[in-house]
Amino acid sequence: MRKVSKLMNIFSIGFELAKKDFKLRNEGSYLGVLWYLLDPLLLFLILIFLRGFIIGGDSNDYPIYLLSGLIIFNFFRHSTSTSINSITGNANLIKSMKIESEIFIISRVIQSIFSHFFEIILLCIFMLYFGYSLNWLIFYPLIFLVLVIFIMGLSFLLSTLSVFIKDLNNLWLVLTRLLWFSTPIFYYVDELSFIYLLNIFNPIFYFISIFRNLILDHMVPRLITVLIISNTSLVILIIGLLIFSKYKNKFPELLS
């Protein structure tokens, strides 16, 4: 019982922190949340424009195919790259009082969820514009929940590592950029091509393709895919939490 109430407490403080941070990031600029959308929106428009040159395909589904991939990957990149600094960035607090450092990681992830919400709205607008039905989006929260579990685990892992390795965030930016190009976000892949085989080990690819199948083809994912992806996410979360809790008591000494 006490563990549950402690967990609730951590989440509620994390939520409050996220709200404050979100507000801070948006105040003082009239564009506010539009800044969140600018990056995916710009990329979307550029890639739509370039489509004829690089892909040549003329599938009518391409805009939504592209945008759904963009926003899921964007959520992944945004949340991991902000939470990677969540422990090192709050070194002052962690060193000066007894505090559950999980709070900081959770708050960064929640903050990314807030901004993802706006990306989903953007997707809805484009889906309506291109004449898709929004009904199938009802299942999205389920996919998203698993994605959040996966990202939570990864964030715990990365933020712990970054206490030891200062430039991990730079490395992570490069790695996610590589992953962005190797994931079929703006191009199509044929099954059994080299890139497809490569993506069998890419968790983000599963999330993106489940989501695309759902909204474009109204296809519910196969059970085996669901099992693979939810188990992988849980395992990542457990590994992340184990490593985090092994080192979290040493953070005050290790941080500079």
Next chain:
Amino acid sequence: MKSISIKNLGKRFRRSFRGDEGILYRLFSIFKTKEKFEVLRNISFDLDSGETVGVIGRNGSGKSTLLKTIAGIYLFDEGSMVINGSVDYLSGFGHGLQKRLTMRENIYLMGLLRGLCKERIEELFEEIVDFSGLRKFLDSKVYQLSTGMLNRLNFSIIIHCLINKNSEILLIDEAFSSGVDLKFKEKFVLKMEELIASGSSVVFVSHNLRLIDRYCKRVIWLEDGRVIMDGNSEEVIAKYKGSNNDGR
């Protein structure tokens, strides 16, 4: 009843560990010898509940490390430590205030981080604002306040959190020395005395020997991470002053 009981406590830091190094350094440093540096050695003392003890010593003698170890922020390497009751650690202020939030938001944020629930903060809110004497600035951003005003705000938040939590053990690390005006300092000291008198056990680190003498009957003198003397405050302070005059 004992509120703190410490036996042969030892604490080491890794001297060669550098927290701010990149991945290449990390890879090469696997081959480096790991040099240990003893901060605390063989510390033993008991603290009765309700007792106030002062800790004195030169810079780098391990005073803050000792408090942080008792507070559970640092882990210890040797010995044993038994603590009965909840512990609160209070160090130099200025941590945690978010410069770009308003004073109102900062009060909520700090309260939450220090373990108050939202409803409790709402109840204490007026009192905190009145105590700080900064009602005029309630909705201005904290970066617009002067350093002294920031200290006042921080003091007010922390002291009310402490009074509300009413922890059995208080660890105070140089909390009295900071740039606030005399009037506020008096107010703060009064609140602090109230807190100490409420029956908490207090471990009190300061370089201000007059303050130590005023609040503590017993003083522990640390040097190089070891207890040099533990006893009646007047005797220990006299010896400590004497050692400083030796020119060591």
